[in-house]
Amino acid sequence: MRLVTASEMGSIDRLAISEFGIPGVVLMENAGLQVVKAVTDVLGDPAGKHAVIFAGKGNNGGDGFVVARHLLNMGAQVQVFLAAEQEQISGDAQVNLNIWLKTGQKVFPLTKSNDINLVRLALMNADLVVDALYGTGFKGTIQKPMATFIEAINACGKPVVAVDIPSGLEADTGRVNGPCIRASYTVTFALPKIGLVLPESRLYVGKLHIADISIPAALLADNQAKRNLITKQLVCGDWPRREGREHKGNFGRVLLIAGSRGMSGAAVLAAQAAARSGAGLVTLGVPAGIHNIVETKLTEVMTFPLPETNNGTLDKSALDMITERAVNTDVIALGPGLGGSNETKALVRELLLKIEKPCVLDADGLNAMTGRTELFRLVKSDLVLTPHPGEMARLCGISIDKVQNNRLATTAKKAVEWNTIVVLKGAGTVIAEPDGSIYINSTGNPGMASGGTGDVLTGLIAGLMAQGMTAGSAAAAGVYLHGRAGDAAAEQQGMAGMLATDILEQLPGIIKELENEIG
Template structure:
């Protein structure tokens, strides 16, 4: 499912109005009608229900006026509160405001303290509050009377339905612009917006529905929209299908270079996740001193000892053994628990430049690439990088906060510059490709905020590549299935959930995707 930025949505509207000849008032009518139909699905009947509609000065407010008219026609009791004066309303919104005036509907300009008292009383006794204050084009921070109105909406403690996007949420990034409406439901218009799926905006969206407002599909198809919302149907279509007569050699030979003294767990979880994601054969190459530990932890995984440094990390002397391993493997995952010894860092860079099979690069292997991302263009196949925001910041020179402030654009830019697939982990995970295409995941939960879940993702993506998926499809499917397994594991409770719980849930996640 495509997701449009604010700029892209404005262009779609412009083409619909100016080139296809659909009046803006018609699109506004369709938008308001779609919201009312959604309200009927959650509040039935609408008759005699009390609604407060909070309207701004733009087209979002105009949608609110249409909603008010339709609700009144169905017998609901409606009050409209306009933040400002009627004289400031123009265009299509003005047309619909004038209709309300002719219907003698209660439209109150909120300009004095007495007006604010009316807002408080009406909100207290309302059954539902409609947020039509700010649309997707809002920029800057919410302050002054707008912030006061949002506070009042929250203080009422009622069901809140946002029109298009909760006011104060940035449509492109999910950033909160100083203050935002926390909606119970959001009816977004035409196409979803990325900010509805990216935190913190996703936490303000509530239950989301996408409403058709009559924009011709040809207009959307003609736009180069490169944001995608990752849904089950798309993943189901690309998952590998296992033949009834399959044997282990047909299901992927996955190699992992991971682990170091004190960090055997990361290696173990990546390897276990690869198995649970369907890999036929998994070989885990680790520093010699921890090989015995991993052999005990992982019954089904083959282990291989590598030359090590005095600190218990792999050394450059292991490069020959690793090269031999990659020749016999369909994919190499590198990084979990690897350590940051200077000799290890040098070895990682050499592996990235010379590996003959596709790479999945995570954790300490990403650390080794800081200031060396140029070598990614030397990879034999398109590599997959799986940084969390801190690691992404290390690679880009940004803080984790800056990375999270614009996850889509930063991941997209990095993927283009590095000629790599970038899986920017977090809520929600973003998968970006060198051509600018981006996928925003919809699975996963807060229970996954625990050590080892990122290592599991590395193993899952590697397993999918090993089973014959392209690195592109493996990254997309891996992220979705990883989150889905986390959701299954969380059914027993999020707090206290461990990465191993997610790994154990992998077969159920895969079975569910293929059979439901």
């Protein structure tokens, strides 16, 4: 799904009105109704409940008046606070304010700091709060007295539904420069705005719902869009189909080179994930010293031993054995648990230059390229890098803070510079392609921040590539399924104590859900 800036969304709205003849007041009505639907999801039947609505002077406030009217009709007690004088309201917002007033209801002006006692009393009695103060055009810092009112809303402990965007959040960057509504639920209209899906905004957005307000699909679609949110629909569009008469060789062969003394678990997790992805054949090469361990743990994966150093890491002499195996594989995954010996680093660099098969590079495979990233452009086939922020910082030669504060820009820049697909892991995983395309993941949770989950992702992406997905599509599908499996694990057992194996166990069911959707 296309991600847009506030300006791009504004242009779409204007075209819906000017080119398709949809009155702005109709779009406002549709938007308000979608918020009402969200409110009923939170409250259940609103009859007899007390809703407090905070409306600004723009179209966001107009949406709030629509919400107020419909909740009133459904039997709710509704109190509307207006952050302006009535005379300042114009256009479609004025139409809906007038309708509200003609029902015999009032609006309470919210323009002075001494209004705070009335606000606190209303919030104390509220069952739900609707934030319709500031829209997607907001930039900067909210000042007093509005800052005081927002702090009171955040402190009241009641569920808050934000209209289009939480007030105080910048739509293009996700930045918060002062007081900002911490919504339980945000209903954004037509398309997601970039700032709503970035890690820094998660604390404020709550659960994000993208609502259809009947803007024509032709205005929303853009096959050339460079920014997209990874959703189930996007993944379904590229999912590999299985026909009736096929055998394991048709579903792809993955060669995984991983593990070292003390880190056999990383190799096992990555191999199991590749198998769980649906790949037909998975082969794992490990240092000879841990071969018996991984053979004991893996029954569905073929394994073979490789020469090792005295430290139990892969020796450079393993190069020929690996390249020989690579001839009959579709995709290579390289890096989980390899360790950091100089011999292993040299092996990784030579392998990347010698093999001509698509490759997923992770963990110690990435660390081997620190200071040698110019070699990425010499790789002969598709290359997917899956760094966490620390690995990305080392590859880029910058601090982790710089990476995290500029996740989109850094990932996009390096994908072009290195001519690779870069998957920057973390909350709101970012995928960037060499053509400038950026994808942001919509699944996952903090419980997944534990050892081994990255190894699972490596195997999953490699397995999907082996089944015929392009490198970019496999990366997008992999992070989506990985996050969705983590969400399913969290739903069943909570986030605390979640293990990588919990994610693995959820994968078949999540893939089945996806395939049922495709039909």
